[in-house]
Amino acid sequence: MSGETVGQALRRWRRARGYSLRKLGTLTSYSYAYICEIETGRKPPLPEVIAACDRCLGAGGQLIAIAARSQTAGPQASDDEPGLEFSMDWMEGIETLTTLWRRDAGRRQFLRNAAYVSTAFAVPVQRWLDLFNEQNAVAASASEPPTTQTVREMTKTFRRLDNLYGAGQIRSAVVQYLDAEVAPVLRGSTPEALGRGFLSSVAELTQLAGWLAYDCLDHSLGQRYFIQALRLAMGAHDRALGAEILAGMSHQAIFLGQPQPAVELAHAAHRTAIRARVPALVAEASAMKAHAYALLHKEKECTDAITEAETFLGKADRTEGPHWISYLDEAYLAAISGHCFRALGKQSQAERFARRSLDMSPGFVRGKLFNQVLLAGAHVLKEDIDQACAVGHEALDLTGEVSSARAITYIDGLRQELRPWRTNRRVKEFEDRAKIVIAQW
Incomplete structure (x- = not known):
């Protein structure tokens, strides 16, 4: 046509x-x-x-x-857009990072036509792992700029808002803050002058910016933020945050249907988490391994990884450890397990874990929407269509509270799963309502 x-x-x-x-x-x-x-x-x-x-x-x-x-x-993606580099030269790395922030802050369509490149993680991950194979890595000094605590508190606020409402309404504010307030502090300074605390706080906010881009389905941009966040974590010698960033990279690869890179990233996260001695991070990395193995239809590897995740989560001390890992609890792990068993076609296990995933702490509206769609999908797997539609409507009820393009893809995915029953009255009702939600997005 x-x-x-x-x-x-x-x-x-x-x-x-x-x-x-x-x-x-x-x-x-x-x-x-x-x-x-x-x-x-x-x-x-x-x-x-x-x-x-x-x-x-x-x-x-x-x-x-x-x-x-x-x-x-049509428009062509530029070959010189920044962010995929993982420079070992500090000043060069900071120039790459601040250029990424500046261009993202100034151009609404920045990298919109660029592709996610699964092979781009190879060099950053290898350089990260090589660094922490060295037992005597030199840490930066304990001195910190006065803005360190401000960056930490801003990150906590942005993260809370993201969990509640999704990335759509806050991503631009995060990028503007990085460009206007953080970049001037970084330029021309050495890691030693900045201090580990400041570098970790900026790495955490940069990782959050990557997560927000991913939630907006700007995958190439999210990938670049993740890579630069890992580079900052390396400068701070922050193993724990590095493990979290690697797990986030694996999560994105899973969403994009690239399980083999996801497995490799999850293994790198696992190795780092073991070295960091944070059981909750080991649990997260194991969960990512499980999900990727499920997509590869490797059932034994998947179930072994789920068992390992449950074991390490049981060892985690919730009163200690980084504040940013507090989201990882039994409900989160149940959701990942539900996705795993659904991918493996295990009906009863998928439904059981999907139900557990809804026993969530307050403050995670977007996550609740995801988990409701997961449960609805488990009902579709069992061909319990009436119940799938009922839970699907509960998910639709939350879409007015959440600004997340990723959430819309979950809703659309459930629509597609229900298509074989499109003549069913309840499916028609769900379809009509879902179409309105998607069209409004």
Whole structure:
């Protein structure tokens, strides 16, 4: 069709074949969430993804041709956008970091057309691990700029708001704060002059900025923030925060349907967490391993990792450890386990853990929405469609409180899972309401 975008063509061919997003994702071995982003125009398609979709849909090269025309006519991602570098030179690294902040703060569409590059983590992770294989790493001095506590408190506030409402309403404020208030302190200073506390606080806020970009589905931007946060954590010699950042990288790779990089990142997080001697972090890294193994259909490795996560979470002292790991509790681990068993097709286990995941602490509205969709999906797996729709409506009730593009992909994913029962009255009611929510986004 003349003027049709590659996303529109992909959706037309998929629907003509009667495939859900999840089914096409399974056939192509790519994330259904990423395919949804292509269809809605939020992300540019990688050539290999379009080729796989074209083949599975029997499009005879038509999708490939449309994608090629779009690439020729449309905006091209710049090769010199900052953030994927992991410089061992301190001043060069700070220039990369502050340039990333400045360009993100000044351009609303910054890196919107750039692709997530799974191989970009290889050098940062290896350099991080090499550093902490050295027993006598030199720590920075104990002196700190007067802004250290301010950065910590701002980060806590931003993190609380993110957990409550999602990234949509606060991401720009975080980036503006980093560019306007933090960058001037970093420029021209050495790690020794800044102190470990200040560098850790900035690394934590940069990691949060990456998480916010990820929640907005700006995956290339989120990836770059994660890499630069790891570089700052290395400057601070903060093993615990490094493990958290690596686990976040693994989480993003899982969401994007790239389980093999996710496994490798989770293993790096695990090694770091063991060295940091923070049991809760070991539990988190083990949970990421489990989820990635589930996507690879490696059931034994998955269940072994879940057992390890449960063991280390049981050893965690909730009164100690970094404040930013407080979200990791039994409900969080139950949610990851629910996702694992759902990916493995284990109906009863998926439902059991999904129910446990809703026994949450207050203050995590977005997480509650995610877990309700997880439970609804577990009901779909059991073909208990009425109950799936009932729980789905509870998730929709929360969408008015949350500004999270990632949450919308969860809702859309549930819609696609319910498509085989589209003639069911309750499914129609859920579909109609979900379409309104998605359209408003």
